Amino acid sequence: MSEPAPATSGSPRRGRPGYDQETVLRRAIELFNEQGYDGTSMGDLARELGFSKSAIYHHVPSKTHLLSLALDEALDGLTRVIEEASNDAAGRTAYARLRQAVHRSVEVLVEHQPAVTLLLRVRGNSEVERAALRRRREIDARLAALVKEAIDEGSLRTDVPPALVSRLLFGMVNSLVEWHRAGGGVEGQQLSEAITTIVFDGLALDQPHQS
Amino acid sequence: MSEPAPATSGSPRRGRPGYDQETVLRRAIELFNEQGYDGTSMGDLARELGFSKSAIYHHVPSKTHLLSLALDEALDGLTRVIEEASNDAAGRTAYARLRQAVHRSVEVLVEHQPAVTLLLRVRGNSEVERAALRRRREIDARLAALVKEAIDEGSLRTDVPPALVSRLLFGMVNSLVEWHRAGGGVEGQQLSEAITTIVFDGLALDQPHQS
Numbered sequence: 001m002s003e004p005a006p007a008t009s010g011s012p013r014r015g016r017p018g019y020d021q022e023t024v025l026r027r028a029i030e031l032f033n034e035q036g037y038d039g040t041s042m043g044d045l046a047r048e049l050g051f052s053k054s055a056i057y058h059h060v061p062s063k064t065h066l067l068s069l070a071l072d073e074a075l076d077g078l079t080r081v082i083e084e085a086s087n088d089a090a091g092r093t094a095y096a097r098l099r100q101a102v103h104r105s106v107e108v109l110v111e112h113q114p115a116v117t118l119l120l121r122v123r124g125n126s127e128v129e130r131a132a133l134r135r136r137r138e139i140d141a142r143l144a145a146l147v148k149e150a151i152d153e154g155s156l157r158t159d160v161p162p163a164l165v166s167r168l169l170f171g172m173v174n175s176l177v178e179w180h181r182a183g184g185g186v187e188g189q190q191l192s193e194a195i196t197t198i199v200f201d202g203l204a205l206d207q208p209h210q211s
Numbered sequence: 212m213s214e215p216a217p218a219t220s221g222s223p224r225r226g227r228p229g230y231d232q233e234t235v236l237r238r239a240i241e242l243f244n245e246q247g248y249d250g251t252s253m254g255d256l257a258r259e260l261g262f263s264k265s266a267i268y269h270h271v272p273s274k275t276h277l278l279s280l281a282l283d284e285a286l287d288g289l290t291r292v293i294e295e296a297s298n299d300a301a302g303r304t305a306y307a308r309l310r311q312a313v314h315r316s317v318e319v320l321v322e323h324q325p326a327v328t329l330l331l332r333v334r335g336n337s338e339v340e341r342a343a344l345r346r347r348r349e350i351d352a353r354l355a356a357l358v359k360e361a362i363d364e365g366s367l368r369t370d371v372p373p374a375l376v377s378r379l380l381f382g383m384v385n386s387l388v389e390w391h392r393a394g395g396g397v398e399g400q401q402l403s404e405a406i407t408t409i410v411f412d413g414l415a416l417d418q419p420h421q422s
Contacts (some may be wrong), residue, residue, distance in 0.1 A: 202413025
């Protein structure tokens with residue numbers, strides 16, 4: 001990552017458009033994940049980036065703003081997944097759309113892992129966090145509705161309560177933020193395949209398929 | 212939970228045997244989970260229990276000691292699971308023993324949820340935490356070996372890498388500490404059944420079983 005030039009002008013513009021704020025945001029997300037959002041000050045972030053404590057405000061207006069950008073990044077990615085799963089609902093089974101949603105969710109988690117990690121740790125301590133939790137609950141509700149639709153069309157087993165299916169499914173998906181490391185030998189595509197295969201087709205071979 | 216009587220004697224014995232330390236431990240685990248281990252002082256804990264800051268040391272020797280007890284509670288439960296899965300290895304298939312291990316892991320998580328939640332958040336910031344991480348890695352390695360054994364005997368599909376299977380399987384199991392609430396309508400037995408059914412038998416019905 002190249003180091004941004006410290007802002008030297010007194011201009012109210014916040015650094016060079018795009019680039020500086022993006023660099024600050026990436027480092028902020030890392031720090032929030034390492035030491036907690038509440039445990040990270042703008043001073044910590046400035047020090048990490050080699051800015052003075054006042055110069056950082058040329059790049060971003062506030063710590064809350066950085067949190068909001070980070071959570072939106074994760075939520076926008078996951079919202080796109082559920083939007084895609086709603087597309088062409090007449091032409092594809094709920095099963096096909098759910099399977100795609102699981103597959104794509106894993107890709108989003110891998111691609112935006114630091115931002116999603118932050119999102120999954122949000123507990124609702126501020127209005128920005130509560131707004132993020134509301135968006136997350138809405139996504140969860142749409143995914144749960146898709147699970148229900150797939151059960152109703154006869155594609156999924158009925159001996160596991162639908163509300164549990166959605167939680168456990170995305171419990172497995174979300175767990176990867178805890179151990180997946182980019183470049184650690186397991187690629188996003190392989191993870192997506194592994195997760196969709198396990199949850200839809202099951203691990204067992206030659207065992208009685210209890211349906 | 213009944214409130215323990217504050218220790219009034221200057222005796223070096225740590226409260227009444229068993230009872231007091233247990234009460235302190237339960238409240239300590241809750242506080243560690245709510246506000247973080249590093250963010251919780253013995254003063255906070257004393258205040259929660261209605262003790263003076265010095266009286267708490269009649270009940271427990273240190274904050275580290277409480278952490279150690281909590282992590283051992285979780286690790287002892289999970290160790291019993293893998294020990295049980297190793298029993299009667301000649302008389303049962305690896306598949307049967309793995310399926311039982313998954314089932315029992317869920318029960319341990321539900322039964323000891325606060326202690327397991329704490330364990331899953333440990334990052335290795337002290338010797339007690341590092342010792343817990345070593346025990347956890349050993350349990351993970353034994354579970355991964357059991358997955359490998361089940362694959363080798365031909366019970367599990369081979370198109371998902373064995374190292375991933377174990378991580379994803381217990382990723383789903385561990386995820387329940389984030390959302391399961393005792394008395395929330397889903398009981399431990401139902402959760403165990405749901406998880407083992409999903410991961411071994413798969414969610415899909417009437418879809419091509421890709422083996």
